[in-house]
Amino acid sequence: MTDRIRDFLRSRRDDGPCMVLDLDVVRDNYASFAKALPDTRVFYAVKANPAPEVLDLLARMGSCFDTASVVEIEQVLATGASPDRISFGNTIKKERDIARAFQLGIRLFAVDCEAEVEKIARVAPGSKVFCRMLCDGAGAEWPLSRKFGCVPEMAGRVLEQAHRLGLVAYGLSFHVGSQQRNPLMWDGALRSASTIFKDLAERGITLQMVNLGGGFPTKYLKDVPAVKAYGQAIFRSLRKHFGNRIPETIIEPGRGMVGNAGVIEAEVVLISKKSEADTMRWVYLDIGKFNGLAETMDEMIRYPIRTEFDGDATEPCVLAGPTCDSVDVLYEKDPYELPLSLEIGSKVLIEGTGAYTTTYSAVGFNGFPPLRSYVI
Amino acid sequence: MTDRIRDFLRSRRDDGPCMVLDLDVVRDNYASFAKALPDTRVFYAVKANPAPEVLDLLARMGSCFDTASVVEIEQVLATGASPDRISFGNTIKKERDIARAFQLGIRLFAVDCEAEVEKIARVAPGSKVFCRMLCDGAGAEWPLSRKFGCVPEMAGRVLEQAHRLGLVAYGLSFHVGSQQRNPLMWDGALRSASTIFKDLAERGITLQMVNLGGGFPTKYLKDVPAVKAYGQAIFRSLRKHFGNRIPETIIEPGRGMVGNAGVIEAEVVLISKKSEADTMRWVYLDIGKFNGLAETMDEMIRYPIRTEFDGDATEPCVLAGPTCDSVDVLYEKDPYELPLSLEIGSKVLIEGTGAYTTTYSAVGFNGFPPLRSYVI
Missing domain, CATH: 2.40.37.10 (Lyase, Ornithine Decarboxylase; Chain A, domain 1)
Known part of the structure; x- marks a missing residue:
């Protein structure tokens, strides 16, 4: 609750329930993520709140965007952000939506199986793809099902196939569960990721990126660790599993950015x-x-x-x-x-x-x- | 699946998922209810599907309407149906929405507690109210929680209070659970209702109506009894518990009408x-x-x-x-x-x-x- 929201509600005359969002808080949240993970690019998960004012602010601050559909891609482009700041992060896409996204300039796509790689190779040639790995969501209040991702061994093969079909096998993603209250939960997935990086390197495929997903919590009733604690824990795990060859990283906060x-x-x-x-x-x-x-x-x-x-x-x-x-x-x-x-x-x-x-x-x-x- | 729907889909050119509804089926369903329960008035539960074409058809066929909000009341009035064919059947209403409904001509309201009776007495004087009783939803695929209704003993007192405040203590309602596959489930609630009718009659209050609710199933994967079986079972229970003094009855099919x-x-x-x-x-x-x-x-x-x-x-x-x-x-x-x-x-x-x-x-x-x- 902020003074600005309090003042707004005091003067509100409309009837019915409403949600009031204070952009100053979003600005602070973006700055906290940027500071806690200085070498990581922030891809805001548009689905959490696609209000144009939120997207405009984040675009101005330099954020990138994780999108779930062509409509969300168009919402981001409407801010003036260039398409290279947008990831089509849904692993479940119609081929004609991939084609439309490609026409709009999108070159970064999520996958979690070979059939999805084939679609992208057909209608978005040369694009970068990252493969989502299954990850145990223990510790999350809104744990993720097995809906997205495949087991790590399969992720390696999916990326090999992408490489074979002329796509850029760009990296891996995982998600530790929404509203994840344990900053150490990223460690196991980063270990799996580093194994796949090594396996593929031996076959001549150089992965470049790890998408650390979302999961950063917002404070509801229980206290949650500060975003700084997440940054430190994640950096320690990256150092531990990747040594001096830390890959590019991105995060996809949604709830943590606007909740x-x-x-x-x-x-x-x-x-x-x-x-x-x-x-x-x-x-x-x-x-x-x-x-x-x-x-x-x-x-x-x-x-x-x-x-x-x-x-x-x-x-x-x-x-x-x-x-x-x-x-x-x-x-x-x-x-x-x-x-x-x-x-x-x-x-x-x-x-x-x-x-x-x-x-x-x-x-x-x-x-x-x-x-x-x-x-x- | 009907031939008309099949033909429509064959010629459809739009992209994306869609729902196609065949009004002929709704017409048949209405006729089946009217035939199975000839002495019962049908109040279609608008929330199940408020498409204007559905409301228009049912209004022309003589149906009454169970509504959940002022917006639904306005949707029904737009068909030309008169307000005496509309029940404001939500037990949870803002006082200003009750006032608005009263201005629109609505005189029939659901309640399940004294606070709601007080609101209606203040802004919809002289209206008819019926009190919702809690009812065990055993046998229903979409069982109702305890959200609506009060225990039968309390229902009697709520109606007494309505009478005291100048409202018409009109009757009782209950709901056996949505997609109710057992036609005998109405019996227990009708027994409770008849007891309240007798208790209040002894205190000089003559209830007139029993709202049998919805719950009539639509066929999904399992077979369901025909609406005729429901009509027969309900009539037997009415006869058993009310003898020769069977009250007015209404039903509120939603799923059973359009599913x-x-x-x-x-x-x-x-x-x-x-x-x-x-x-x-x-x-x-x-x-x-x-x-x-x-x-x-x-x-x-x-x-x-x-x-x-x-x-x-x-x-x-x-x-x-x-x-x-x-x-x-x-x-x-x-x-x-x-x-x-x-x-x-x-x-x-x-x-x-x-x-x-x-x-x-x-x-x-x-x-x-x-x-x-x-x-x-």
Whole structure:
């Protein structure tokens, strides 16, 4: 929560929930990443928040961009950033989207299997590709499934094939899991990466780059290590596994770049109990899983919530959204402590909501509009 | 799948996934409900699919409408249906939305606690209210949480309070769970309802209506009983618990009205394995949890998928969506049997997708547009 957001909300006249994002915080976050990892290029993960103001700011500061689709590529190009600052980082791409990206000047693509390499060789000849390796997401609050990547041995063969098909076998990527709270988690993947670098070098293929992925956390309720601690741990692992031949590195922060820059203002619509003897109150907000808080799925992300009654006595509450959908419940398995004095009509502030909120919003489920967002 | 949908898709030239909905099927479904429950008024659950063509058709056929928000109320009024055919069926409403609905002519509201009754008494004086009772959702594929409703004893007191505040204590509602495959599940709730009818009658309050909710299933992979079986089972329970004084009844089908009217056409973007020894293939589509298939959450709804290779040998596959989000996996715990001959670029048809797909779609997660829909 910043003074600028507080001032903005005080003067806001619109109705309904909204997310307010303070660009000053994004600016500080970018500077922290640049300082903590001075030899690493930052590729902002556009999917976390593609607001034009965010992309403009980061483009001006020199950031590069990790994109998931042609639309995201176009959003970045609209800032004036040149295509060589853009990675098409989705391992799952239609061949015609690769062709379109190539036409737009994109020359850096993610892959995790031979079929994807073949598509790129056909429609984006000569491009650089990096192969995503599977990586155990232990320690992450939003652990990644096996959806992206292949086992390290296969990654080597995928890159060999890229080389054979006239592409530049550029490097490797991995992702330690979103909201990763352990800075040491990069070490195992860097060890695997160094092995593949050596294996391919023996076959005459010189990899140049390791994409360290995202995973840098934003502070929700628990404290998280400073980005500096990540920089130090990663540098030590690079030194350990690559010695004096440290490759180019890139990072792809999304949540870590914009998460703590945003605050959602929401309203308490109803407070009730299910029976008169019930000790558990249900608190219903005008925002839920379908208009911004999708990351409460399985209660994975637990946002800090501020009310005007903080400091008063609290009681655990089930927190739910406003739709007629029974899965639109935010915290129930692990109820949320909220002030007893909280009232219907009270405003609440949901912090750390700058990432993965606005674009996750449903187009109009139950007739509720998508989350409104203001970038200040 | 209907011939009309097949013909439409054959001539379609747009790119990207889409949902095609055949109004003839909706017409048949409405007629089946009307025939199976001849003394029951049908309130279509607009949230299942608010496409104007669907609302227009149902309005012309005489349907009433269950709405979740002021926007949905306005969508129904746009068909020319009069406000007395609309229920504001969300138990979680802002007081200013109740006031707005009242201005629009709405006089029928759902409640499940005293605080909601107070709001309605203040801004929608004299309206009818019905109280939602909690109901065990056993047997449902999309079971409802405890989010809506209160225990039956409390429901009686909530209606008494409505009466005291000058509202019409109109009746009770319950919901046996979405995609409810057991027609006998209405019996227990009707028994509870009849007890409350008797209790309140003794205090001079005459309830008139039982809202039997939704829950009527659409056929996905498993066979479901015909709507006629539901009509018979419900009528038997009404007779058993209410004798000769059967109240007015309404039903709120959503999925049962439009689910089987829609088909999604999607494309295979990638087929890969995670290691060379892996026996499990990953099949990635251009549609996933964030652009239409949200109901695959926890693998709850399992849609039938048709391919041009049906009949060929199959193998279990993990099925996933196109976004860079690791939770965008449709079926993994219980992999999906798909033909070995399926290829990158193949089209697949996902059946039973007329309900809870288009509006659940994210505004633009990863830059992917919301699901396009055609109503024919």
